[in-house]
Amino acid sequence: PRPIELLRQKLEETHADRARIEAKDSVVHWFKCDLRTEDNHALHLASQKAKGEKVPLIAMYIVSPQDFEAHLTAPVRVDFILRTLEVLKEDLAKLDIPLYVETVENRKKIPARILELLQEWGARHVYVNEEYEVDELRRETVLVRACLDKGIAMEVVSDTCIVRSGELQTGSGNQYAVYTPWYRSWVAHVHSNPECLELYDSPTKNPASARKKYADIFKSPIPDTPPNKSLTNEEKGRFRSMWPAGEHEAREQLAKFAKERINNYDVSRNIPGEVGTSSLSVHFASGTLSARSAVRTARDSNTTKKLDGGNQGIQTWISEIAWRDFYKHVMANWPFVCMNKPFKPEYANIEWEYDKENFQAWCEGRTGYPIVDAAMRQLNHCGWMHNRCRMITASFLAKHLLIDWRMGERYFMEHLVDGDMASNNGGWGWSASTGVDPQPYFRIFNPLLQSEKFDSEGNYIRKWVPELKTIKGKAIHEPYASGDVKELAKIGYPKRIVEHKFARERCLQRYKEGIGK
Ligand code: FAD
Numbered sequence: 263p264r265p266i267e268l269l270r271q272k273l274e275e276t277h278a279d280r281a282r283i284e285a286k287d288s289v290v291h292w293f294k295c296d297l298r299t300e301d302n303h304a305l306h307l308a309s310q311k312a313k314g315e316k317v318p319l320i321a322m323y324i325v326s327p328q329d330f331e332a333h334l335t336a337p338v339r340v341d342f343i344l345r346t347l348e349v350l351k352e353d354l355a356k357l358d359i360p361l362y363v364e365t366v367e368n369r370k371k372i373p374a375r376i377l378e379l380l381q382e383w384g385a386r387h388v389y390v391n392e393e394y395e396v397d398e399l400r401r402e403t404v405l406v407r408a409c410l411d412k413g414i415a416m417e418v419v420s421d422t423c424i425v426r427s428g429e430l431q432t433g434s435g436n437q438y439a440v441y442t443p444w445y446r447s448w449v450a451h452v453h454s455n456p457e458c459l460e461l462y463d464s465p466t467k468n469p470a471s472a473r474k475k476y477a478d479i480f481k482s483p484i485p486d487t488p489p490n491k492s493l494t495n496e497e498k499g500r501f502r503s504m505w506p507a508g509e510h511e512a513r514e515q516l517a518k519f520a521k522e523r524i525n526n527y528d529v530s531r532n533i534p535g536e537v538g539t540s541s542l543s544v545h546f547a548s549g550t551l552s553a554r555s556a557v558r559t560a561r562d563s564n565t566t567k568k569l570d571g572g573n574q575g576i577q578t579w580i581s582e583i584a585w586r587d588f589y590k591h592v593m594a595n596w597p598f599v600c601m602n603k604p605f606k607p608e609y610a611n612i613e614w615e616y617d618k619e620n621f622q623a624w625c626e627g628r629t630g631y632p633i634v635d636a637a638m639r640q641l642n643h644c645g646w647m648h649n650r651c652r653m654i655t656a657s658f659l660a661k662h663l664l665i666d667w668r669m670g671e672r673y674f675m676e677h678l679v680d681g682d683m684a685s686n687n688g689g690w691g692w693s694a695s696t697g698v699d700p701q702p703y704f705r706i707f708n709p710l711l712q713s714e715k716f717d718s719e720g721n722y723i724r725k726w727v728p729e730l731k732t733i734k735g736k737a738i739h740e741p742y743a744s745g746d747v748k749e750l751a752k753i754g755y756p757k758r759i760v761e762h763k764f765a766r767e768r769c770l771q772r773y774k775e776g777i778g779k
Pocket of ligand 1: 312335372531537539540541542543544546582583584585586589647648650652653656678680681682685686687688689690693705
């Protein structure tokens with residue numbers, strides 16, 4: 263059985279025993295990737311339980327440097343999480359709910375430490391939202407049992423996806439491996455189960471006595487950034503102004519996007535030089551915004567009041583959020599895809615290049631392909647890259663440079679503020695043709711055509727590759743072909759590290775040999 267099934271089995275097996283447990287001194291909500299008070303399933307249930315049993319609610323978050331390491335969490339993302347915890351602590355304090363945050367250095371000790379805390383607080387109920395990463399699923403499965411042995415009921419509920427993983431199945435009862443039919447069934451499911459988009463009430467106020475009782479927790483600070491994820495002062499300043507933290511920010515941004523840009527999303531989403539997308543991924547990844555409220559807001563703005571039909575921009579945006587669900591379902595069903603394995607076994611036989619210089623040139627945006635270089639520099643500067651450019655750069659690494667896609671997948675995770683294991687793996691698998699429902703291996707993005715089509719005026723390139731700023735007109739896409747070669751060499755813009763025609767042929771041959779075509 264898959265880790266997700268083991269967890270769900272364990273919850274089912276222990277259901278009756280957990281239901282018998284009565285509250286003692288408090289109820290606990292354990293925050294993870296759900297850093298918000300609004301529309302938070304587990305937090306809502308924890309609050310209801312606390313209210314019903316007339317005991318206070320305590321919230322907790324465990325900072326785990328080793329988990330950050332294992333998940334390749336980018337320092338910019340860790341900083342975003344810690345800043346969000348500050349906001350959350352303040353918001354919860356207004357409801358007299360204390361938020362306890364502790365760093366646990368050794369990840370193996372997390373379950374034992376949680377048990378200790380629960381016992382210290384006299385908590386007999388702890389609530390948590392389900393996550394789909396294997397390590398988390400295994401940890402939670404162990405904890406459900408360990409809690410029960412101490413007379414504590416741990417409840418793990420579904421929250422992050424609009425439709426719970428495992429819910430949608432093909433006619434033969436399997437997980438879909440193709441997005442389009444999966445999406446049709448996702449839409450149909452949500453329409454026939456309107457509760458999928460019902461929002462959970464925010465937690466209610468704790469009894470005033472909680473203030474005094476948990477004074478120590480209210481006063482306790484949010485821990486410092488773990489040393490393995492620290493930022494320089496310059497980076498802190500830069501990233502903090504770009505990525506204001508917390509759920510209020512997320513909601514404001516969603517409202518603005520729904521008012522000003524969503525209607526035109528189907529057209530503007532592909533132009534990296536424009537602000538055409540929502541930039542909400544950081545909030546979905548940290549849980550400062552629920553996918554439910556985003557889809558609900560979009561649906562309510564649609565003329566049909568449905569997920570499909572009506573306004574094209576709205577439909578398309580909803581279908582992009584559906585991709586997020588799709589990849590989480592994929593990860594839950596085929597956990598091996600996020601463990602360095604291609605979806606189809608024959609793709610494991612492709613012989614990759616491990617050219618360090620080429621990889622470095624790609625990382626730093628020095629490939630001589632302006633659109634690729636602009637995109638990589640955007641990533642390095644912002645911790646974020648436009649979706650069109652994620653596809654272009656991923657394809658370039660895997661197909662033009664024939665460098666193992668897993669190196670790129672890792673580099674993205676280590677730098678993205680919105681790093682999400684399932685979506686990142688899905689995007690790399692799609693681009694390198696090694697994943698679930700990928701683009702066929704023989705489709706090889708031509709970076710020049712992509713550049714001409716999606717950055718036709720060269721605005722994006724000029725912004726991120728400033729040394730090319732003075733190049734006029736279409737020459738921006740291929741400066742050495744039509745620009746002044748001496749001048750380009752003087753400004754230090756590199757020549758192409760690989761020629762498109764050669765790269766294309768080499769790629770086709772290598773993939774064919776690998777997969778046995
Ligand atoms: P919008 O266009 O406004 O879309 C709204 C939301 O829909 C996004 O915030 C995101 O949650 C979801 N979404 C959109 N496109 C996709 C997609 N293709 N797959 C899954 N979800 C999607 N997204 C991440 O959140 N984290 C990642 O680590 C990540 N890595 C990627 C790696 C590669 C190689 C590729 C090709 C795509 C990756 N994506 C990832 C998907 C996508 O690029 C980003 O979600 C998007 O660019 C975020 O910008 P936005 O919030 O403005 O998106």
